[in-house]
Amino acid sequence: MKMPKRLVPLLEEGLIDEVIGQLMSGKEATVYVVRSGNSTRCAKVYKDAKQRSFRQAASYRDGRKVKNSRQARAMEKGTRYGRQMQEASWQNAEVDALFRLADAGVRVPQPYICTDGVLLMELVVDGMGDVAPRLNDVDLTEARALELHALLLNQVVRMLCAGVIHGDLSEYNILLAADGPVIIDLPQAVDAAGNNDAAAMLKRDVDNLAVYFGRFAPEILTTSYGAEIWTLFEAGRLHVDVELTGHIEVDTRVVDLDGVLQEIEATRLEEDARLRRQQELSAG
16 A cells, blocks of 8 residues: 555654554544554554544643643644644643553553654454454443443543543444453543543543443443442542442432521621721721
C-alpha cells in the first residue's frame, strides 16, 4: 500500500519498518497495522481538527493542565498557535492516560511513543493472533455478558482509582482480546478530581455498559453501578477489589425545611449582632 504521509518520519527514524495495512478510520484518527522489527504493532494517526467529526467539547478539556500561561491564553483566544497547542493537548491526553492506566493495571493497549501526531502502540489480538474484534461485533450468551460486564466494571473502578474517567466508553471502543476485554480510544479521558463533569461522565460510561450488556442479560438494566462507584469514590472508600452491589441506598427522610430556615435565620441574626458590637467598639 502507499505509505501514509504522517508515517514517513517514523519509517525514516527506524521506529517502524513496514506499513502492513489500514486497520480502521474513525472520527478522530486512522489506525494502521505496522511492523517494528519482529513485532506487529498499530500506529494511530490523528486527524487534523478540521477533518475530525468529534468536537473537543469544553467539558472534556475542563481540568486539563497547560504547560504555561502563554499557551493557555493562545488556546483561550483560538489563535493559530492556540489551535496547535489544543491539538497537542488532545493527543497528549490519550498518551498520558494510556501510560497512567497501564501502570495502574488497567487493560489498555501498551503505548510506546507518540510523535508528530502518530501514536505507536500495542496491537491487540484474539486467540488466533488476528486483530481483536470490537465488543459490538461479538455475539454473547447471557453468562458471557454477565462475566464481561463484571470485568469491565472492575476496569472502570481501576481507572477511577488511578484518577481517570474514559468519558466516551461504549461497546465500540472495547476490544475482546484473547485474555479478556481491552479498553481503547482515550483522547477525551478526563481527570476525575479536576473536571466539573466527572461524576456525570463516569455514570454515563457505566450506563452505556449496562445498556449494551442488558441486551443479553436484562437484570443488568435495573442496576445503579455508576452512582454506587461514584459515591464510594467521593467517600474515599473506592479500591480495586471493592465488592459492588449495583444498588445504592437513597435517603428518603423528609427534610425539615422549617428547621433549616430557622437555623439560617439564627445564624444571620448572630452575625448581625457581632457586626454591631464591632462597630460600637470601633466608634468607642
